[in-house]
Amino acid sequence: xxxxxxxxxxxxxxxxxxxxxxxxxxxxxxxxxxxxxxxxxxxxxxxxxxxxxxxxxxxxxxxxxxxxxxxxxxxxxxxxxxxxxxxxxxxxxxxxxxxxxxxxxxxxxxx
Amino acid sequence: xxxxxxxxxxxxxxxxxxxxxxxxxxxxxxxxxxxxxxxxxxxxxxxxxxxxxxxxxxxxxxxxxxxxxxxxxxxxxxxxxxxxxxxxxxxxxxxxxxxxxxxxxxxxxxxxxxxxxxxxxxxxxxxxxxxxxxxxxxxxxxxxxxxxxxxxxxxxxxxxxxxxxxxxxxxxxxxxxxxxxxxxxxxxxxxxxxxxxxxxxxxxxxxxxxxxxxxxxxxxxxxxxxxxxxxxxxxxxxxxxxxxxxxxxxxxxxxxxxxxxxxxxxxxxxxxxxxxxxxxxxxxxxxxxxxxxxxxxxxxxxxxxxxxxxxxxxxxxxxxxxxxxxxxxxxxxxxxxxxxxxxxxxxxxxxxxxxxxxxxxxxxxxxxxxxxxxxxxxxxxxxxxxxxxxxxxxxxxxxxxxxxxxxxxxxxxxxxxxxxxxxxxxxxxxxxxxxxxxxxxxxxxxxxxxxxxxxxxxxxxxxxxxxxxxxxxxxxxxxxxxxxxxxxxxxxxxxxxxxxxx
Numbered sequence: 001x002x003x004x005x006x007x008x009x010x011x012x013x014x015x016x017x018x019x020x021x022x023x024x025x026x027x028x029x030x031x032x033x034x035x036x037x038x039x040x041x042x043x044x045x046x047x048x049x050x051x052x053x054x055x056x057x058x059x060x061x062x063x064x065x066x067x068x069x070x071x072x073x074x075x076x077x078x079x080x081x082x083x084x085x086x087x088x089x090x091x092x093x094x095x096x097x098x099x100x101x102x103x104x105x106x107x108x109x110x111x
Numbered sequence: 112x113x114x115x116x117x118x119x120x121x122x123x124x125x126x127x128x129x130x131x132x133x134x135x136x137x138x139x140x141x142x143x144x145x146x147x148x149x150x151x152x153x154x155x156x157x158x159x160x161x162x163x164x165x166x167x168x169x170x171x172x173x174x175x176x177x178x179x180x181x182x183x184x185x186x187x188x189x190x191x192x193x194x195x196x197x198x199x200x201x202x203x204x205x206x207x208x209x210x211x212x213x214x215x216x217x218x219x220x221x222x223x224x225x226x227x228x229x230x231x232x233x234x235x236x237x238x239x240x241x242x243x244x245x246x247x248x249x250x251x252x253x254x255x256x257x258x259x260x261x262x263x264x265x266x267x268x269x270x271x272x273x274x275x276x277x278x279x280x281x282x283x284x285x286x287x288x289x290x291x292x293x294x295x296x297x298x299x300x301x302x303x304x305x306x307x308x309x310x311x312x313x314x315x316x317x318x319x320x321x322x323x324x325x326x327x328x329x330x331x332x333x334x335x336x337x338x339x340x341x342x343x344x345x346x347x348x349x350x351x352x353x354x355x356x357x358x359x360x361x362x363x364x365x366x367x368x369x370x371x372x373x374x375x376x377x378x379x380x381x382x383x384x385x386x387x388x389x390x391x392x393x394x395x396x397x398x399x400x401x402x403x404x405x406x407x408x409x410x411x412x413x414x415x416x417x418x419x420x421x422x423x424x425x426x427x428x429x430x431x432x433x434x435x436x437x438x439x440x441x442x443x444x445x446x447x448x449x450x451x452x453x454x455x456x457x458x459x460x461x462x463x464x465x466x467x468x469x470x471x472x473x474x475x476x477x478x479x480x481x482x483x484x485x486x487x488x489x490x491x492x493x494x495x496x497x498x499x500x501x502x503x504x505x506x507x508x509x510x511x512x513x514x515x516x517x518x519x520x521x522x523x524x525x526x527x528x529x530x531x532x533x534x535x536x537x538x539x540x541x542x543x544x545x546x547x548x549x550x551x552x553x554x555x556x557x558x559x560x561x562x563x564x565x566x567x568x569x570x571x572x573x574x575x576x577x578x579x580x581x582x583x584x585x586x587x588x589x590x591x592x593x594x595x596x597x598x599x600x601x602x603x604x605x606x607x608x609x610x611x612x613x
Contacts, residue, residue, distance in 0.1 A: 020278060025270065032277050039284045046292040071291065074240055078284055081247050085280065088254060089273050095258075096266045105274070107267035 005045050012038035025093035025103050032089065036082040040075050047071035115158065116171040116186045119194045119231035122151040123201075127224035134220070142209055145220040149202030152227055156195030163188045166593050168607035170237070178237065178608050179301035185237040185608060188594040189442070193234040193365055196446055199576060200358050200453050201227045203569040207457050208351035210566045215349065216259035223355065226252035233362055237608055239290065239297045242366065243283050246331070250276050253359060256352045257344060268347035275330070275340050283327040289320030300608035303373050303601060307380045307613060314381040321375050321385040325367060332363025333420050334427060335397040342404060342416030350460030353412065354453040360423055361445055368430055368438070372598040373605075377433075378613065384433070391431035391520055395527040398424025402534040411459050411471040411542055415452060418496055418538075421531060422448035428524060429511040436514035438595035443588055444507035447580060451495040451504060454573035458488050461562045461570070462546060473542055478550025480559040486547040488570060493539040495577055498532055503581040508532065510588070 012034050019031025047068030055069030093103070100107040126148030134141035162169065163186055171184040205213075205223060213219040229249030236242050254276075258269040291297055293316045294305040309317055326337075333341040341360070345353045367386070375385040401421030408414035426448070429441035459471055462479050469476035479485050491502070498504035508528055515524035580587060597603060606612045 020274070028274055032274065032281075035278065035281045039281045039288075043284055043288040046288040070297070071288075074287070074291075074297075077240070077244065081244065082280075085247065085251065085273075085277055088251065089277060092254070092258065092266070092269055092273055095261070096270050099261070099263050099266050105270060107263070107270070 001049050001051060002045075005041060005049060009038050009041050009045075012041070023105055025096070025105060028105065029086070029089050029093060033086055036078075036086065040078055040082070043075045043078060044071055113169045113171045113186070115155075116169055116184045116235065118155040119152060119159070119198075119235060120228050122155055123148050123224040123227035123231065126151070127221050127228065130220050130224060131218075138214060141220045142205075142213070145205040145224065146202065148224050148227070149198060149205050152198030152231070153195060153202060154198075156191060156198045159186050159191035160188070160195055160590075162186070163191045164590055164593065166597055166603070168597075168604055170607050179296050179298035182241050183237040183298060183300075183608050184235045185300075185604065186235060187597060187604065188590060189365070189369070189598065190234040192442065192446065192590070192594065193361065194231050196361075196449055197227055197230050197234075197358050200355055200449060203453065203457070203572050204351040204355035206572070207354065207460075207566070207569040208349075210563070212349050212351050216261065218255065219259055219351075222252045222255040222259065223351075226256065226355070230358065230362055234365055237299050239287055239299055239302065243280070243287060246283070246362075247280065249359070249362065250280075253356065256355075257348050259352075260349060264347045265349075268344045272340055272344045279327050279330045282323060282330075286320050286323035286327060289316060289323065293317045293320060298608065299370065299373055300601075300605045303376070303379070303605055304609065304611070304613055306374055306382050307378060309381050311381055317382045318385050321370075321382055324370060325386050325389075328363045328366040328370070329393070330363070332360050332367060332423055332427070333397075334363075334393055334423060335400055338397060338401070338420045338423075341420055342408070342413045345416035345419065345456075346410060346413040350457055353415075354456040357419065357449050357453040357456065360419060361449055364423065364426060364430070364441075364445060367427070368441075368598065372433075372438075373601045376599070376601055378601075387431070387433055391428055391523065394424045394427035394431050395523050396424075397421070398428060398527050398531050400424075402531040402538070405538040406534050408538075409473055411463070411473060411546075412456070414473075414538060414542060415455055415459065418455075418535065419448075419452055421535065422452065422496075424531075425508070425511065425528065428527065429514060432515060432518050432520060432524075433599070434514060434518060435592065435595045435599055436510070437518070438598060439588065439591035440507065440510035440514045442591040442594060443503075443510060443584075446587070447503040447507050447577070448496070450573055450577050450580065451492060451502075454570055454577065455489075455492040455496060457570050457573070458485065458492055461485060461566060462489065465559055465562070466546070466550075467559070473545055475545060475549045475551070477559075478547060478552060480561055482547055482550070484567075485562070486543070488574070489543055489547070491574055493543060497535045497539055499536075501581065502577055503584060506581065506584050 016031045016035030019027045050067045055067045130144045169186045173182045232245035258265045330337040371386045401417050404417035405414045426441040426444045429437045463471040465479035495502040495504045498508040515521045
């Protein structure tokens, strides 16, 4: 499980960084979205990777059958904030496209 | 309970909501509310200063959830100082915006107040994740302030700024995740306790997490090599926005100062002094590059952006000494440079408008219609920013030089500050002589818009603040010294939040 999550974070993060370094707003925003997903996965796994357990303390619970609820709460907040930021970036990119007439990051074609 | 600690966040936040509800169709109501919110923030900051200037630290558990489980707000001298400064700059930015600027887009005052709320939240919170949330509030408001007019210049700079900061936020979350994974807490005071107890097997992780965090703060503070975004963004924003953004980079400085002294201070065991070896050299390079940039700028607004980069270099170099005098001198300079740069940004807008098509380009053009008045104001602002006597910039720089005397970094600090001061002097006197002395007399004086008394009021207001700050340097320096000593012995802060001494 750890290996799977770790490689997922690596692949998502790597693709995200590659896309962020492109010169068109669409690919960059796509890259930022992938990067955000990678980061959220990373945050979630920071508590401990323990599939199948609930973050609830009950009578007679063994500590091994318990996951930390805090990273889950943190990830939830991070997802919400990330979504808001992403939608702002999309709207900004579209507006910039209309105003400047190009989707190049610098607002003008360089070639 | 110390409910008053929430006021610096609540006042601008409620004002922002009221601005949208009450002032939706009335620009007058929006303006009145904005001024009231500015005064309210200043009052709250002044009250905080009054309560904390003896070194007391007050905490407030949000929702009654005690630290480390809930989010704690912490008021100490440093946060009080920054809240007051934010209030002052926001008030003058709001006042200046009432000439032409706040009607270019609908939501200027709303986003200005939201940004004040975000900044105040960031300097008050004692929790790492809340710091992230407040940073995002602050950034989202700043994105909007940058593009609220819908002009092409702002949009182009906005795309870069937003993407860079989104990447920065991702890095911030990675740093938070790493530190939480190692220490198991997000509360800064609790983290300081736990970091000190870590064994050598956690060294790599906790140091990596700490340095990642510092990289994010350095991006906000525009430290080399992450400074490239700043001149363009500040040069493209409208005057009141650029003036208010003068405080934005200082939040990054605040975060560096707070986290590197509290969590990664000299008592942090395996993670001790994680930033100390890098901060001073980076800051010196930032200072040098900022001044060279100011010298090479073709537009006055961009030159001012580079001067901000340079001022960040100066204060971080002083803070990077990590001695009480160094940090105190850095803080003293922080307040001064924020006020000085904000004043110059407002002034340059008035100058640029009177030069017609040439705007703020540094070429020979029509001289401003009010040559004598604006020239004198520019002279005063330049003296402040360069650091010549008699204004507080001089005192700040002398204090920085003095603070470095007994440290091994004395040569670097003296050479960097003295050489770059000359560069700043050259850059600003070239700009001043180009605009005011070489400028040709206008043929049709009638059509040139003259600055009204109301437009000049915020400029004079900020200049008055600078003069007052110079006159009351003694108490201000004592306050900075008290804050610096408190930062370097974080035991009081940890005890106030956690109830135990480390």
